[in-house]
Amino acid sequence: MSDPSPFRILVIDDDTGMRQSLVDLLEAAEWQVEALSRASKVADHLKGSVPDVILSDVRMPGMSGLELLASLDAEAPPVVLISAHGDIPMAVEAMQNGAYSFLEKPYEPRRLLTALRHAAEQSRMRLSNERLKERLYRLSGLDRILLGETEDVANLRRDILDFAETDVAILVEGETGTGKELVARALHDLGKRPDAPFLAVNCAALSSDRFESEMFGVEGQNKGRLVAASGGTLFLDEICACPLEVQAKLLRVIEDKEVLPIGASTPIPVDFRVLSATNQDVSASVTDGRLRQDLLFRINTVTITVPPLRQRPDDLTILAAHFLAEYARIYEIEAPEILPEDLTAMLAHNWPGNVRELRHVCERRVLSARRGAGSLAQSISGGSQMDDLPATLREAVAALERELIAKAVRSHEGRMDAAAEALGIGRRTLNEKIVKLGLDKDALL
Incomplete structure (x- = not known):
């Protein structure tokens, strides 16, 4: 849904008559207009008010429109330049420096308004996407999962945000416990299909004899995990520990984008975004014959490294x-x-x-x-x-039961039916445990 509020524009022109003419035109088109006579005032103005688009003259005393354009950072609104002295080299320079559009005076009002509207729409779309990305960033827990202020972690967060919306195969490298699967889940959550399945496969636990029945499925019995998760993300954890026979089958799935269930005559197409992770040196794994080189080529279009603590x-x-x-x-x-x-x-x-x-x-x-x-x-x-710790397992279990029951009774303010439901047991069983464990209900409240 588009933003219904009026577009905001900042007009910069040293000519009073031209500046007022532009203001009148834009206000008649229901724009919110602010105007300045010097480009040198823009930086201070943007600290307090950020428009959707900037419209600036090129030739002005002090800072020119081209110099203004060069001074703005990537987060600044798009700039449309106008000039009575425009020529092709100037227009080329303006566009190379990042101007959204360049028009000559005398301008045709309809053409100018169209260019400004398109620039403003693009600006709002960019901001909307950034807000959405920030919301997804928070929803995915990326700031909590990758909490930290060091440069390595900041770069890791940027890599995730940069590559999340692509479909490239990503290999996440890092030591045990650094959070590689959490990085993979963040890439999925921030990607194009966050609502699609995320299938995490522990490759070290795969066996060749059960791989096809579990992952490809069996005709007339089960459709297999790969088919069920098609359309989402396939995460291959501990890829270097994957048996070589299984690696060949995974490679075939990734290359052909289809699986053939056991007993079936027709393959089923599948579509995955492939993410992988390893805590081992992939080059050494290839050299040692533990990882197929052709599989590595398929899974490491981009490599993201999670730094150790x-x-x-x-x-x-x-x-x-x-x-x-x-x-x-x-x-x-x-x-x-x-x-x-x-x-x-x-x-x-x-x-x-x-x-x-x-x-x-x-x-x-x-x-x-x-x-x-x-x-x-x-x-x-x-x-x-x-x-x-208690000396025996029985004592440890009893201590844990006391803790959980006491917490449930306090949380539900003594309502025993609610406490029993929260604990997943019947009311009678709860009463029996309270007596057996020597708990005093009144003392808990």
């Missing part, structure tokens, strides 16, 4: 604070503070498990904080909770 020391505090707050909400306590000794411990740790490891460390820290103990340094070592 040890290369992002400046992001440790913001990531830890985010995860601590997240788990504090889940476990309904106040998020523990990050102390100087916590930061020292985080900086000293090598983080072999990357962001995934940091997330688990923060969860352990919050669990310790619930008992009024612990620190991030202890959570990093992994030993902060072991002394407090």
Whole structure:
């Protein structure tokens, strides 16, 4: 749906009569018009008001229209230039410098209005797309998944936004725990078909004997996962660990864009955007014969590298604070503070498990904080909770049941039917467990 509000325009012309003539024409066409006599005033004007399009004379005292055009950044509104002294070289220079259009005076009003309207529509469309991309950016959780302020992470976010709307095959490289599947899901969510299926396949778990029946389907029994997910994204995780026999079958699907179910005589067309991921060196995998080179050529049109956490020391505090707050909400306590000794411990740790490891460390820290103990340094070592764990599995299960039941009863303000439903058990079973576990309902409220 187009924006119903009037187009906004900034007119720059040093000639008072011409400037007023343009203002009168545009206001008669129901434009919102602002006017300046000098191009040098534009930068300050744009700080407070951004029009849909700029209409500027070329030859003016001080800064010319061409100089104005060169001074504007890529985010500025489109510029239409007019000049009584225009010639072909000037028009060519204007267009090369990014002018939307160039017209000579005396201008034909209808032609000028048409050029300005098209420029304004294009400007609003660009802004609309940027707003949509920003909304999808938030919806996909890209800012949370790839939280950080280092240059590597900023570049990673830009790569995702740049390549999401393309159909090229992308190989996501990175160590275990860096978030490769989350990057792949963000590429899908921000792509052309976010509502289509996202099929994640763990290639290390595939076996040649079950691959065709599971992925291609069996005639008259099941249509297979590839057919069911056609139209969306095929994500091949741990591609270097894929058995060679399966690699050949995957390559055939990617190249032919069709699958032949077992027992069928006619292949079924499929359409995928192919994303892959690996924590291994693909060149070494090809050299060692673990990865087919022809398959690699099909899946790595673009390569995106997810940086390891040890290369992002400046992001440790913001990531830890985010995860601590997240788990504090889940476990309904106040998020523990990050102390100087916590930061020292985080900086000293090598983080072999990357962001995934940091997330688990923060969860352990919050669990310790619930008992009024612990620190991030202890959570990093992994030993902060072991002394407090129940001695037997039965005791551990009972402790967990007490915790869950107490939380459900408090959350539903003592309404036992609602608490039982939330726990997925019957009211009678809930009553029996409360008695068995020695819980006092009144004390919980």
